[in-house]
Amino acid sequence: MQVPVDLGLQAKPKGPDTLIDVRDMRIYYATTAGEAKVVDGVDLRIYRDEIFGVAGESGCGKSTFVEGLLRLIKLPGYIKSGTAQFFPKNVEGKEPDEPIDLLKISQQDMRKLRWKHIAYVPQGAMNALNPVMRIDDQIVDAIHAHVNMSRKDAIELMLKQLNMVGLPPYVANQYPHELSGGMKQRVTIASSISLSPDVLMADEPTTALDVNIQRIILQELKEIRERLGLTIVYVSHDMAVHAELADRMGIMYAGSVVEVGTTIDIFKRPLHPYTQGLIKSIPKIGGPRERLVGIPGLAPSPLAWPSGCKFHPRCSKAMDICRQVAPRLGVVEEGRQVACHLYETQPKVESENSERTLSEIKLHV
Amino acid sequence: MLLPALLEADNVTKSFMARRRPRVGVGQADTQRAGRVQNNLRDGMINAVDGVSLAIPAEPTLISLVGESGSGKTTLSRMLLGLEKPTTGTIRYRGKDIFKLSKEEWKVYRREVQAVFQDPYAIYNPFYHVEHVFKMAIKHFKLADNAEKARALMEEALRAVDLRPQDVLGRYPHQLSGGERQRIMLARIYMLKPRVIIADEPVSMIDAAVRTLFMNILLDFRDQYGISCLFITHNLSTAYYLGGQLVVLCQGKIVEQGDMDEVINNPRHNYTRQLLNAVPSGDPEKRWTTKLTLEELNAY
Numbered sequence: 181m182q183v184p185v186d187l188g189l190q191a192k193p194k195g196p197d198t199l200i201d202v203r204d205m206r207i208y209y210a211t212t213a214g215e216a217k218v219v220d221g222v223d224l225r226i227y228r229d230e231i232f233g234v235a236g237e238s239g240c241g242k243s244t245f246v247e248g249l250l251r252l253i254k255l256p257g258y259i260k261s262g263t264a265q266f267f268p269k270n271v272e273g274k275e276p277d278e279p280i281d282l283l284k285i286s287q288q289d290m291r292k293l294r295w296k297h298i299a300y301v302p303q304g305a306m307n308a309l310n311p312v313m314r315i316d317d318q319i320v321d322a323i324h325a326h327v328n329m330s331r332k333d334a335i336e337l338m339l340k341q342l343n344m345v346g347l348p349p350y351v352a353n354q355y356p357h358e359l360s361g362g363m364k365q366r367v368t369i370a371s372s373i374s375l376s377p378d379v380l381m382a383d384e385p386t387t388a389l390d391v392n393i394q395r396i397i398l399q400e401l402k403e404i405r406e407r408l409g410l411t412i413v414y415v416s417h418d419m420a421v422h423a424e425l426a427d428r429m430g431i432m433y434a435g436s437v438v439e440v441g442t443t444i445d446i447f448k449r450p451l452h453p454y455t456q457g458l459i460k461s462i463p464k465i466g467g468p469r470e471r472l473v474g475i476p477g478l479a480p481s482p483l484a485w486p487s488g489c490k491f492h493p494r495c496s497k498a499m500d501i502c503r504q505v506a507p508r509l510g511v512v513e514e515g516r517q518v519a520c521h522l523y524e525t526q527p528k529v530e531s532e533n534s535e536r537t538l539s540e541i542k543l544h545v
Numbered sequence: 546m547l548l549p550a551l552l553e554a555d556n557v558t559k560s561f562m563a564r565r566r567p568r569v570g571v572g573q574a575d576t577q578r579a580g581r582v583q584n585n586l587r588d589g590m591i592n593a594v595d596g597v598s599l600a601i602p603a604e605p606t607l608i609s610l611v612g613e614s615g616s617g618k619t620t621l622s623r624m625l626l627g628l629e630k631p632t633t634g635t636i637r638y639r640g641k642d643i644f645k646l647s648k649e650e651w652k653v654y655r656r657e658v659q660a661v662f663q664d665p666y667a668i669y670n671p672f673y674h675v676e677h678v679f680k681m682a683i684k685h686f687k688l689a690d691n692a693e694k695a696r697a698l699m700e701e702a703l704r705a706v707d708l709r710p711q712d713v714l715g716r717y718p719h720q721l722s723g724g725e726r727q728r729i730m731l732a733r734i735y736m737l738k739p740r741v742i743i744a745d746e747p748v749s750m751i752d753a754a755v756r757t758l759f760m761n762i763l764l765d766f767r768d769q770y771g772i773s774c775l776f777i778t779h780n781l782s783t784a785y786y787l788g789g790q791l792v793v794l795c796q797g798k799i800v801e802q803g804d805m806d807e808v809i810n811n812p813r814h815n816y817t818r819q820l821l822n823a824v825p826s827g828d829p830e831k832r833w834t835t836k837l838t839l840e841e842l843n844a845y
Contacts, residue, residue: 238722238752346839361614387750390614390779391823395837398825417752420782420825424832443829461753462827463782465809471764472786474757479722 198267199379199411200226200249205262205283207241207248209482216482218244218257220435223509226379228267231405231412233426233443235419235458239479241435242415243303246381249282250300251290259283268297268378295326299372301382306364309356315342316352319371326375341370344407345400362393366400373404379411386421398425419462423447428515431455434480434490437509440517451518453495489521497522549640550600551773552625552658552741557634558797559594559620593620595797596634601741605771607763607789609805611778611820617797618777622745625775626660656686659739663746665726669718675726676714678733686737702732706762724755731762734772742766742774748783760786782824785809793817 207219219241226232234242247253249264265279271293274280280293294300302308310318319338323329329337339349345366356364365385373380382401386394402425405412414425422429422443429446431439431454439452450456457475477494480486486493492502501521509517510525518525594617601608612618623629624636627643636643638654646654662668670677679699682688689695700710706728718726727747734742742763748756760783766772778784784791784805791808793801793816801814812818823837 237754238724391781391820392613392837392842395823395825395833396839396842399833399836418825419753420827423827423829424825426829447827447829458753461757463757463786464827465782465785465821465824469786469788471761472757474754474761 197228198225198265199228200224200267200282201263201265201279202226202249203263203265205245205248205264206260207244207253207257208260210256210258211483214483217435217485218482219248220482220485222262222432222435222437224430224437224440226411226413227428228378228411229405229409230427231402231414231425233422233429234413234415234432235417235422235429236432237475237479238417239482240432241482242417242432243383245432246300246383246413246415250294250298250381251282251285251287252300266293266298268293271297295322295372295377296375297378299375299377299380301365301368301372301380301385303383304388305368305385306356306361306388308368309364311356314353314355315359315367319352319367319374322371323374337374338371341374342367344373344404345370346396360393362389362397365389365393365397369397369400373408373410376408377410379413381413381415383415384417385414387416387418394421401425419458423462431458434485435482436490436519437517438491438519440509442515445516451512451516451523452491452520453497453522454491489519549603550637551603551639553598553600553637554621554625554631555598555635555637557594557597557621557624557631557636558592559617559624559629560590560592560632562590592797593617594624594631597621597794597797597799599792599799601773601775604773605767606773607767607776607787608774608792609776609778609784609787609789610792610794611781611784612794613779613820615796616794618779618794619745620797621794622660622743622775622777626658626743627654652686656737657740659734659737659742661727661730661734661742661744661747663749665723665730665750666718668730669726671718673717674715675718675721675729678729679736682733682737688736698736699732702736703729705735706732707758708732722755724751724759727751727755727759728762731759731766735766735770738770739772742772743777744774745777746779747776749778749780756783763787779820780824781809781820782827793820 202222202224205219205222206217209216209218222245234245236242248259253259262283264282266282267279271280316335316338320331320334323334323337338352342349342351347363347366347370351359351363351367359367369385386397389397398421401412404410416422426443428440428442430437431452433454439446439455446455447459450459454475461472461474463472475494480490488504489502489507492498495502499521507519507521509519512518512523512525610618610621620629624631630644638658641650643654669675676699680695683695683698689698699714703710703713708725708728713721713725713729748759751759763774763776764787767774776784776787788805791802791805792799793814795816801808801812801817808817809821812821819841
């Protein structure tokens, strides 16, 4: 049972710097065992020019959420409902302020947006490189697939991109097997942002890499953001990486967003019991060695989410209401949303005329 | 007086033949493929592990082996597991060269030294139910003489790693998550009660909550059953959590080793410091303030 509340969904979603406004996104998989509600009602707003971190355990739907925004869901998966208003700059044949609903447009229209406006670095992206093509041919091909550009310009652009991620020009002439995992990952990042997209969706881009290379890639993403004014949606299960990179964060659990806030707020005052558990399971170096407890229990199955709040079977603070009523994501304070019965929330997504500007939210090192 | 080592690598070197093809011309910014230019790399031998001595003592210990990719961690672990023969030097188990063991001794070694590998997806045969890994071990080491006892052993082992037998048995590997598969490997190990676990990056592909669980199981195994572990990782924060001894490997050589707290609090080698600094602090107010450059990274 859900309590119907007015989330302010009917209000015009456009704030001054909203880039993507996701409302009630649902992506289901029709399996023989029933309907797997992998993404089950995501409400999120991503601002232009920020690094937004999406965190959660494996199986919480964070990758599917990003694939949904890129319309890469394959059967038996399908988009059940929801909207994702996208406000890109300079799309051909569109008014500047006219939003595009990413969940509704045709695949042909989506093809025109991909890479040029929405770039994607998928999980294990380094395996996306063609093993029998040199790096330069792959990137130039990709550029030509999306824009009209002379070969000479495309090569120049490619070399500029490689330089931006700290790769020497001779990498262009090599085959993927001649590069290390970290170099391949940087090639895919360089390639994905070569047409200055509005947003880069990076799904676990450093998970298989070692800590030194991870540090270099995180530094580069941050620099690229500063230089190009790129929005980055960074998906990772690693909270420590989000602490290093993200301006704002969304925590996902069991297919929906349970908490949104600035990275500082999330780490210093986590509200949702699940977020608290995630932060407690970050291993620290130095200081007393305490046994971490993690989060007890296992992640539930998308085929049968628990009733009420999906986290209640694993939650130490569960009350009677949690077993019956699913909490909706609501505003607790300026720029802070949580879906939990422990908190009094205002039933609307976010104030339209936010007092805080993005530069206040952003963390600068 | 220390007891003699259970498993030790004595001055072990492993060389691989590295073929360096002539590479393509570099630095021509305007055109690519300006012509092939020979550079100064030649075919030759590369020492993946270079004169390493390491001992896992007889008393229960956790030893963490850290280093970046390419530092020789995996090659060393494969030699300790007897999967790779050292070019020079010897691997000894209870004082005997493992490549000169009798058939019976080899079987004991195989049972007492167990492995957990990095990729929990690659180790299962997709055509068999997951209990196949238990059944093979039971059959090979003759742990049970009938199906009922075998089933009881499996269930006990699964409970020891916080898995419910009914959730796991009778399933195919693809129906389980990475963390569940990795814990099933620990359940198999629990069943065999070995002396040493060699775990090569076991937690790098599973997420935080399961990672904690996995490491806690390793700690319990040491404390309750006296199982030692060589824990191989590139992430110092997981190594620190386990405590025990720390061995830092760089380009096939040990550059620093000692008690975990001592090394972490007072690292002597620059390479150890670099590894320490590359671990994200997990605190958004303590972000990196300096930049790690590629030159620094390639300095070692």
